[in-house]
Amino acid sequence: MGRCYLLFGILVLAGFLPSSSLTTTRRFQFIVEWKNVTRLCHTKALLTVNGEYPGPNIAVQEGDSVEIKVTNSVARNTTIHWHGIRQLRTGWADGPAYVTQCPIRGGQSYTYKFSVINQRGTLLWHAHLSWQRASVHGAFIIYPRMPYPFSPPLFEAQIPIIFGEWWNADIDAVENEMMMYGGGPNSSDAYTINGLPGPLYPCSNKDTFIQTVEHGKTYLLRLINAALNDELFFAVANHTLTVVEIDAVYTKPFITTAVMIAPGQTTNVLLNTNHQYSSHAPTFAMAARPYLTSVFPFDNSTTIGFFKYKHNTTMSTKKTTTATTITMPHNLPRMEDTAFATQFADKLRSLASAQYPCNVPKMVDKRVIIAISLNLQDCTANQTCKGYNGKRFYASMNNQSFIRPPMSLLEGYYRNLTTGPYSTGFPEKPPRTFDYTGVDPLTENMNAEFGTKLLAVPYGTKLEIVFQDTSFLNVENHPIHVHGHNFFIVGRGFGNFDSAKHLGQYNLVDPPERNTVAVPIGGWAVIRFKADNPGVWFIHCHLEEHTSWGLATGLIVYNGPDPSQWLLPPPQDLPEC
Ligand SMILES: *[C@@H]1O[C@H](CO)[C@@H](O)[C@H](O)[C@H]1NC(C)=O
Ligand SMILES: *[C@@H]1O[C@H](CO)[C@@H](O)[C@H](O)[C@H]1NC(C)=O
Ligand SMILES: *[C@@H]1O[C@H](CO)[C@@H](O)[C@H](O)[C@H]1NC(C)=O
Ligand SMILES: *[C@@H]1O[C@H](CO)[C@@H](O)[C@H](O)[C@H]1NC(C)=O
Ligand SMILES: *[C@@H]1O[C@H](CO)[C@@H](O)[C@H](O)[C@H]1NC(C)=O
Ligand SMILES: *[C@@H]1O[C@H](CO)[C@@H](O)[C@H](O)[C@H]1NC(C)=O
Ligand SMILES: *[C@@H]1O[C@H](CO)[C@@H](O)[C@H](O)[C@H]1NC(C)=O
Ligand SMILES: *[C@@H]1O[C@H](CO)[C@@H](O)[C@H](O)[C@H]1NC(C)=O
Ligand SMILES: *[C@@H]1O[C@H](CO)[C@@H](O)[C@H](O)[C@H]1NC(C)=O
Numbered sequence: 279m280g281r282c283y284l285l286f287g288i289l290v291l292a293g294f295l296p297s298s299s300l301t302t303t304r305r306f307q308f309i310v311e312w313k314n315v316t317r318l319c320h321t322k323a324l325l326t327v328n329g330e331y332p333g334p335n336i337a338v339q340e341g342d343s344v345e346i347k348v349t350n351s352v353a354r355n356t357t358i359h360w361h362g363i364r365q366l367r368t369g370w371a372d373g374p375a376y377v378t379q380c381p382i383r384g385g386q387s388y389t390y391k392f393s394v395i396n397q398r399g400t401l402l403w404h405a406h407l408s409w410q411r412a413s414v415h416g417a418f419i420i421y422p423r424m425p426y427p428f429s430p431p432l433f434e435a436q437i438p439i440i441f442g443e444w445w446n447a448d449i450d451a452v453e454n455e456m457m458m459y460g461g462g463p464n465s466s467d468a469y470t471i472n473g474l475p476g477p478l479y480p481c482s483n484k485d486t487f488i489q490t491v492e493h494g495k496t497y498l499l500r501l502i503n504a505a506l507n508d509e510l511f512f513a514v515a516n517h518t519l520t521v522v523e524i525d526a527v528y529t530k531p532f533i534t535t536a537v538m539i540a541p542g543q544t545t546n547v548l549l550n551t552n553h554q555y556s557s558h559a560p561t562f563a564m565a566a567r568p569y570l571t572s573v574f575p576f577d578n579s580t581t582i583g584f585f586k587y588k589h590n591t592t593m594s595t596k597k598t599t600t601a602t603t604i605t606m607p608h609n610l611p612r613m614e615d616t617a618f619a620t621q622f623a624d625k626l627r628s629l630a631s632a633q634y635p636c637n638v639p640k641m642v643d644k645r646v647i648i649a650i651s652l653n654l655q656d657c658t659a660n661q662t663c664k665g666y667n668g669k670r671f672y673a674s675m676n677n678q679s680f681i682r683p684p685m686s687l688l689e690g691y692y693r694n695l696t697t698g699p700y701s702t703g704f705p706e707k708p709p710r711t712f713d714y715t716g717v718d719p720l721t722e723n724m725n726a727e728f729g730t731k732l733l734a735v736p737y738g739t740k741l742e743i744v745f746q747d748t749s750f751l752n753v754e755n756h757p758i759h760v761h762g763h764n765f766f767i768v769g770r771g772f773g774n775f776d777s778a779k780h781l782g783q784y785n786l787v788d789p790p791e792r793n794t795v796a797v798p799i800g801g802w803a804v805i806r807f808k809a810d811n812p813g814v815w816f817i818h819c820h821l822e823e824h825t826s827w828g829l830a831t832g833l834i835v836y837n838g839p840d841p842s843q844w845l846l847p848p849p850q851d852l853p854e855c
Contacts, residue, residue: 303342304342306336308347308349311352312324313326313330317475318485322446327358331413332415332416332417332442340423344393347388350383353384355381357379361401361402361404361418361793362401362793363397364395364764366393367813367846369813371392376684376699376855377688378761380854381853383853388852389849394420399420399525400418401418402440408450409453409822409826410449411504412442415442419438419500427634428528428531433548434495435497437489441471442470442505443506444470459662460655460669461663461665465576467479467577469577471487471566471582474486486582486584488586489584491586496548497551498546498549499547501546503539506821507541507576507823508576509619511538511569511611513564513607514562514564514607515562518533520534520550521537521625523546524543526544527790534622536622540757559587559589561585561587562584564585565610568613569615569616627789628766636788638766639742644740645741645742645744646741647676648744648746650675650819651726653724655726656669656670672726673824677705679728679729679827679828680828684699686699687699687730687814700730700832701732715746716774717750733817733832734836737810737812740808741806743805743806745805747798759820760807760817761815763809764807767803768784768785769785772801772802780804784804789806809833809835814832815833816832
């Protein structure tokens with residue numbers, strides 16, 4: 279069941295779209311609707327866009343204006359987030375429900391309008407309400423105006439490889455059960471590549487992604503992790519990959535045997551189909567499985583697809599025989615391979631060229647330290663609690679477990695509501711200093727505080743945020759996503775962050791620039807960015823179960839002095855609560 283993703287025909291061969299000084303407006307129609315989909319012999323109604331699973335790929339050119347009319351035709355609320363798009367002054371089009379907009383109700387439409395400025399590469403779009411992202415997601419491809427700065431700059435085709443998770447059960451039921459009982463969610467039943475689980479699952483052979491390739495060519499693979507709750511490793515049997523871009527920012531190219539990709543992250547890699555063969559056209563497995571850092575039950579399965587070399591007609595006219603035996607990529611890291619994840623992250627560097635400079639703030643105006651915790655809350659008399667020790671799971675940043683407000687934060691902010699849906703005064707450091715990663719979790723009070731406290735900074739603040747994992751419940755790798763801004767990952771390490779020791783070790787020359795940072799298990803990551811996008815921006819763990827438990831906060835960036843630094847007024851069709 280191979281699907282060909284060759285978009286834009288010949289232009290793709292050229293590698294980029296022809297430059298045009300005029301801004302083009304590209305319009306798309308998204309209809310949110312139910313579609314019956316069968317995988318693993320389970321048929322269920324999936325929430326989809328335009329009946330597709332995964333959803334349609336969007337392709338635009340750098341500099342374009344984009345208008346996407348989303349019509350909700352189902353009897354429930356939805357929103358769509360354009361993950362990683364900067365949304366300069368257009369926070370109204372960002373998408374997270376109750377953060378920048380109220381939901382689009384059944385029967386309503388909302389047109390997301392924004393420009394794609396100074397970004398190029400692969401991003402993703404996905405639903406940003408409840409766990410709808412499970413099936414409502416797709417690639418967001420930005421063609422560059424200039425030729426690709428890596429070699430070869432031309433490739434045969436570009437292939438989105440979107441990782442997802444499939445539940446045999448209804449995803450709302452999984453989420454509701456988790457929230458009702460305070461326990462961990464049921465694990466997914468399969469991982470998927472472009473919606474297809476592959477042959478290692480029961481009743482799934484025919485649902486396998488197969489990509490035909492020609493010998494001796496270069497392909498651009500656009501890797502996207504749209505899974506809900508799992509970081510993944512990815513590898514192709516008998517082939518290496520060259521990483522050239524992450525989160526729509528070019529990197530210094532490097533060759534790797536595998537990729538680590540966290541939910542919300544994207545990675546462009548080049549695949550050279552240079553495998554030597556003489557008689558039979560070979561088939562190579564591509565595989566993804568989790569990078570596990572959790573003590574909780576999780577989906578530990580492996581999804582597989584194939585690259586199938588075209589038969590080389592000059593050698594023989596005999597047809598290749600049927601199904602090859604599956605040789606798992608021996609280069610796919612083991613699930614607990616933190617050493618690989620660390621080495622891979624260490625190799626990621628911004629291109630930092632004259633044309634694509636790395637504008638990392640060398641000095642900062644403010645440093646904020648955010649401790650990331652899982653929490654356990656006591657059960658009240660009238661509840662059934664299925665979390666650890668008969669309690670309920672929550673999660674927090676600096677002990678603040680985020681409560682989703684009943685209205686849009688951005689609207690409350692814009693309208694100057696004094697009795698608004700939030701307060702500022704998010705703690706700028708952990709309320710208590712302790713051995714964050716060394717403490718015995720069971721001796722600790724693991725309660726959190728609940729509220730909607732945001733961090734607020736003036737326009738242009740050069741901000742440093744240290745994300746510090748804690749050993750509350752257990753240490754874990756957390757992919758933290760910041761809306762409305764890219765940031766530079768200037769430092770990472772294990773144990774506790776210590777400014778006296780670690781400040782001098784920052785990479786301020788060519789740190790990787792992204793929108794989602796995988797904070798090391800039992801460690802810390804430091805990001806820097808200039809808060810130059812006025813509005814209210816969600817900051818959260820991109821593991822959906824953790825967002826549900828409150829591992830989130832928001833960042834208010836006030837308007838600057840110049841009108842060009844002001845949040846634009848809300849569009850007429852902005853949904854109301
Ligand atoms: C899905 O299948 C069920 C049972 O066959 C049917 O009632 C329903 O109308 C179908 N839904 C869609 C969207 O096709
Ligand atoms: C979750 O898994 C348990 C145990 O297998 C099962 O009893 C329950 O029905 C599942 N919940 C959902 C929502 O599928
Ligand atoms: C691919 O690599 C594996 C493991 O190194 C090796 O056993 C196998 O023969 C290789 N396959 C081909 C077609 O070269
Ligand atoms: C996955 O987890 C199940 C249940 O805990 C276990 O039986 C199985 O051996 C695990 N599989 C792998 C590949 O680790
Ligand atoms: C056939 O295979 C040989 C050796 O792998 C290669 O050099 C040649 O270019 C191939 N021809 C075609 C038409 O792909
Ligand atoms: C459960 O009990 C708490 C107090 O212990 C109370 O505030 C809450 O309203 C009760 N909830 C329900 C659904 O009865
Ligand atoms: C909010 O307050 C600012 C500063 O006082 C003012 O300029 C702006 O017009 C107010 N906005 C609204 C929507 O009332
Ligand atoms: C978090 O807040 C709760 C409730 O106020 C408190 O009991 C707990 O000690 C705090 N924990 C930390 C680590 O600050
Ligand atoms: C949709 O969102 C609105 C606004 O928050 C809310 O009042 C309504 O109950 C929601 N509808 C559904 C079906 O969840």
